[in-house]
Amino acid sequence: MSEAAVAGLLVLLVLLALIAVRAADLLLAVVALGGYSFAMALVWAAIGAVDVAFTEAVVGAGVTMVFMLAALLRTSRRRSPVAVGIQQVALPVVLVVGFLLVALTTALPPWADPAAPAAVHVSPRYLERAVAETATPNVVTAVLADYRGYDTLIETVVILTAGLGCWLLLGRRTP
Amino acid sequence: MNLPYVVAVSLLLLGLYTMIAHANLMKKLVGLTIFQTAIILYFLLLSVKRGATLPIVGGAAAGADAFMNPLPHALMLTAIVVMVATTGVALAILIRLHARYGSLEEPVLAERAQTEAGADRPDAL
Amino acid sequence: MIERHESVVVTTFVRGLVPLAQLFGLYVLVHGHESPGGGFQAGVVLAATFVLLALALGREVLDRRVSEPACLALACAGVLLYVLTGLVAIAGGGAFLDYAALPVPLPAARARWLGILLIECGVALTVAATLVLIFCRLAAREDAR
Numbered sequence: 533m534s535e536a537a538v539a540g541l542l543v544l545l546v547l548l549a550l551i552a553v554r555a556a557d558l559l560l561a562v563v564a565l566g567g568y569s570f571a572m573a574l575v576w577a578a579i580g581a582v583d584v585a586f587t588e589a590v591v592g593a594g595v596t597m598v599f600m601l602a603a604l605l606r607t608s609r610r611r612s613p614v615a616v617g618i619q620q621v622a623l624p625v626v627l628v629v630g631f632l633l634v635a636l637t638t639a640l641p642p643w644a645d646p647a648a649p650a651a652v653h654v655s656p657r658y659l660e661r662a663v664a665e666t667a668t669p670n671v672v673t674a675v676l677a678d679y680r681g682y683d684t685l686i687e688t689v690v691i692l693t694a695g696l697g698c699w700l701l702l703g704r705r706t707p
Numbered sequence: 708m709n710l711p712y713v714v715a716v717s718l719l720l721l722g723l724y725t726m727i728a729h730a731n732l733m734k735k736l737v738g739l740t741i742f743q744t745a746i747i748l749y750f751l752l753l754s755v756k757r758g759a760t761l762p763i764v765g766g767a768a769a770g771a772d773a774f775m776n777p778l779p780h781a782l783m784l785t786a787i788v789v790m791v792a793t794t795g796v797a798l799a800i801l802i803r804l805h806a807r808y809g810s811l812e813e814p815v816l817a818e819r820a821q822t823e824a825g826a827d828r829p830d831a832l
Numbered sequence: 833m834i835e836r837h838e839s840v841v842v843t844t845f846v847r848g849l850v851p852l853a854q855l856f857g858l859y860v861l862v863h864g865h866e867s868p869g870g871g872f873q874a875g876v877v878l879a880a881t882f883v884l885l886a887l888a889l890g891r892e893v894l895d896r897r898v899s900e901p902a903c904l905a906l907a908c909a910g911v912l913l914y915v916l917t918g919l920v921a922i923a924g925g926g927a928f929l930d931y932a933a934l935p936v937p938l939p940a941a942r943a944r945w946l947g948i949l950l951i952e953c954g955v956a957l958t959v960a961a962t963l964v965l966i967f968c969r970l971a972a973r974e975d976a977r
Binding site: 591 | 860864865866867868869870871872873876877879880883887900903904907908910911914915918929931940941942944945947948951952954955958959961962963965966967969970971972
């Protein structure tokens with residue numbers, strides 16, 4: 533994807549995020565969030581993370597938006613304006629955290645550097661030995677399911693627990 | 708200055724501001740979703756290498772430098788699906804709160820919960 | 833309560849699309865080894881097809897095919913499949929989730945390939961069933977409490 537297309541996508545991303553945050557009507561906010569999730573999935577596909585972009589496109593732009601719309605229909609569409617007192621606290625907090633985070637990003641290795649510590653620690657071993665050891669060309673699947681199998685097992689149990697929690701919270705039996 | 712990371716940090720700050728400043732719980736959930744996707748973007752930016760392609764190893768033997776770092780992708784895959792599952796639970800909690808107290812605004816909710824607790828047990832809090 | 837969509841274009845299109853989309857989801861599951869895909873992607877695509885079915889054709893169509901206890905049972909079955917694969921590896925003489933020790937007449941790399949396929953099926957089952965369950969609960973009738 534060309535640089536101009538990626539830059540355009542990033543502008544669209546920030547625009548949609550601002551609409552989602554500033555909208556007074558919650559329906560507009562939820563729909564803008566769905567658009568933001570899809571634009572984010574396109575950005576990730578442009579970077580090269582296709583597995584992750586696939587999942588986010590289906591989940592963020594599809595399923596999460598339907599969940600939020602269903603919940604909106606059962607609660608209310610309006611929201612009250614931001615209270616001035618909270619706004620005065622939120623802005624300094626965000627500015628301080630932002631300053632710290634941006635200062636920390638300068639301490640990170642240069643972006644897209646093949647010699648960065650994250651790229652030379654254990655992942656070259658995965659990339660070089662995945663096909664020989666697991667007969668799986670898709671190294672992300674090999675890492676997820678074989679080399680880091682314990683993590684995936686526990687994450688699956690977390691998903692099951694979330695489903696159980698939702699089922700119990702909205703159960704048929706009245707409180 | 709690492710510009711791509713600054714983009715991820717800006718989105719993160721937008722989500723953080725929404726979570727703190729807005730009183731409506733659904734708006735806070737929108738801010739939380741923006742926060743989570745910004746963090747995922749940050750991790751994926753860590754996995755990019757100059758001149759590298761997708762982490763799918765083809766037939767021709769090539770060194771590890773020709774492919775992206777696959778480890779953050781694997782971590783973020785599970786993060787996304789856990790994100791949607793926890794959004795589902797959060798929405799279930801919001802529905803129950805609205806059914807019980809009739810509002811999703813945080814000050815109104817706190818006040819009504821306080822009144823209920825005070826009415827049930829006069830010596831509470 | 834989600835009603836059937838009024839437009840015949842939408843209902844006909846969705847009736848044709850849902851089987852193809854589910855086939856694509858299964859394709860993504862079994863081709864996770866060679867192309868971008870795998871358990872999580874297949875699970876969310878399958879869940880999305882069921883949600884689409886309910887949105888376009890009405891809630892009764894989904895309720896006829898899917899019951900919530902069945903969804904919960906399938907989600908637990910997915911986790912069980914994952915754990916059983918690990919336990920079978922122990923029975924074959926290796927560590928937990930060491931697929932090379934699975935008792936199948938295959939070389940070590942191929943046995944790990946099979947182990948990956950089995951657990952991806954488990955993950956897809958759990959993810960799809962959980963998301964459909966959450967949708968059924970969130971989109972329930974207002975007075976069904």
